[in-house]
Amino acid sequence: MPQQTYRGRFAPTPNGPLHFGSLVTALGSFIDARSRGGEWLVRIEDLDPPRIMAGAADSILRTLDSFGLYWDGEVLFQSQRHSIYQERLDQLDHMQLIYPCGCSRKEIQKQALGTATGPVYPGTCRNGLAEGREARALRVRVSDAGVRFTDRLQGDIEEWLPEQVGDFVLRRADGLFAYQLATVVDDAIQGITDIVRGVDLLDSTGRQIYLQQSLGFMTPRYMHLPLAANAAGEKLSKQTRAPAVTTERAAALLVDALRFLGQPVPLDLETGAVEEVLDWATQHWDPDSIPRTRLISVL
Ligand code: GLU
Numbered sequence: 001m002p003q004q005t006y007r008g009r010f011a012p013t014p015n016g017p018l019h020f021g022s023l024v025t026a027l028g029s030f031i032d033a034r035s036r037g038g039e040w041l042v043r044i045e046d047l048d049p050p051r052i053m054a055g056a057a058d059s060i061l062r063t064l065d066s067f068g069l070y071w072d073g074e075v076l077f078q079s080q081r082h083s084i085y086q087e088r089l090d091q092l093d094h095m096q097l098i099y100p101c102g103c104s105r106k107e108i109q110k111q112a113l114g115t116a117t118g119p120v121y122p123g124t125c126r127n128g129l130a131e132g133r134e135a136r137a138l139r140v141r142v143s144d145a146g147v148r149f150t151d152r153l154q155g156d157i158e159e160w161l162p163e164q165v166g167d168f169v170l171r172r173a174d175g176l177f178a179y180q181l182a183t184v185v186d187d188a189i190q191g192i193t194d195i196v197r198g199v200d201l202l203d204s205t206g207r208q209i210y211l212q213q214s215l216g217f218m219t220p221r222y223m224h225l226p227l228a229a230n231a232a233g234e235k236l237s238k239q240t241r242a243p244a245v246t247t248e249r250a251a252a253l254l255v256d257a258l259r260f261l262g263q264p265v266p267l268d269l270e271t272g273a274v275e276e277v278l279d280w281a282t283q284h285w286d287p288d289s290i291p292r293t294r295l296i297s298v299l
Contacts, residue, residue, distance in 0.1 A: 006038025008194045010064075010071075011183065013045045014056035018063045019242035020298060021198070021228035021235065024257045028225050028290075029196035030069045031258075031278070035285035041190055042071040046079045047182055059244075066247040067254060068274040076190065078182050085177040088185050088215060089170055092140060097214060098170065100135030101125040121166030136173035140211070142166065147206040152223035153290055154199065159206030168207055180207050188217035199224040199294050200235060223287065228260065229295040236298070250274050254281075260296060262289035 010026045012018070018026070033040040042064065044057045061075065092098050103111075103124050111122045121139065129135060142161035150156050159165075170181045187195065187208075202224045212219050228236045236242035245253055254277045258265050263286065269277055 004193050006033055006036040006193055007041065007191050008033035008038055008196060009041040009043055009187070009190065009192050010069075011043040011045050011186075011197070012060050013048070013051060014053060014060055015051050016053050016056055016238040017059045017244035019236050019244055020253070020257070021237065021242060022060075023067070023245050023253060024228055024260055025196070025198050025225060026064060026069055027067075027254060027257045027281075028223075028261055029194075031281045031285050032194065032196050032223065032287065034278075034282045038194070039072040040069075041073055041076070041192070043076045043186055043190070044078065045179070045182070046077055047179065048176055053238075063245065063247060066274075067245075067250045068278050076186065078186065081182070081186070082177065084189070085182050085185055088181065089138065089177070092170070092214060095214070097141050098138050099125060099141065099167075100129060101137045101139045101167075101169070102129045102133030102135055104136070118165075120164065121168065123167060126167060137169045138171040139167040140170050140214070142168070142210060147209045149205065149209055149219070149222060151202065151205075152221060152287060153292055154202060154224050155292075157202070157205070161206055161210060165207060180204060180211060184208050184211040184215070184217065187220060188212065188215070192220050193218075194221045194223070196223045196225065198227050200227055225261065226291055226293050226296050228298045230299045231297060233295065233297065235295065251277050254278065256298075260298065262286075262291050264289070 008029045010029050012022060030040050046052050046057060089098065108119050108121060111124065142165065144162055147159045147161060168180065170178050172178055205222055209219050230236055230240055234240040251272055251274045252270060254274060255265050255270055258281055263281060263284065269280055
């Protein structure tokens, strides 16, 4: 069988400017794609208006550009693709995999069966809404089979969705499509073969593979990278007030990000240009050198 052309992607939520942690993810996915002669796409995951910061999408794209992380094709914005997600929700509905749920967040917290990766939905509305209850969210029924995959960095992973997650939400009570659905649909439509992203999303992968299988999509290869943490051991993020990367120091920051990913960048590249750093990284990229830890402190 002919090898499929590698196609990777970077899919930021535009809730703030790029910080060192998101630069690491962007760079890791970019270099992994380029070192394999692959394409690299950018998708803006702006589905959730309350989480979005005005101007952040533009700022992220400009920053990628100044770091020499040039993407292929058009940037895709999830906010413009509601009808596409609805079609796939309808497909699952025809398969009788979807049901309305009337539980509030509070009720779920109270009845949850466990907290493997958050509260596990106990299936309260699985067999129909109780009398007087109104539908709030739409959930997908998970099957009783385990989901198994091999992450290129984190190794063999097995998830048992009924025990670890439960039936999960695909359309939220506020009418918005859930991240799990939108990401799976877009990765499939964009023909993504390789997903390289932060290890905080490892817990979502089982759900995403389950949706891929239910919708008849291919499952891409996965590589979940370590996360950058601050001195307090917290993941760099908007919530932990991670500072934005400064584009004046683009080449030096790329070197820092490559070293974070375990790549032995030569000293003389520290004063090199962005293109030189990226060329070196593309030629010498060694995923086996990436630390297999979850959090690495950088500040
Ligand atoms: N939009 C997600 C984030 O910024 C990433 C989604 C993904 O890579 O699957 O955390």
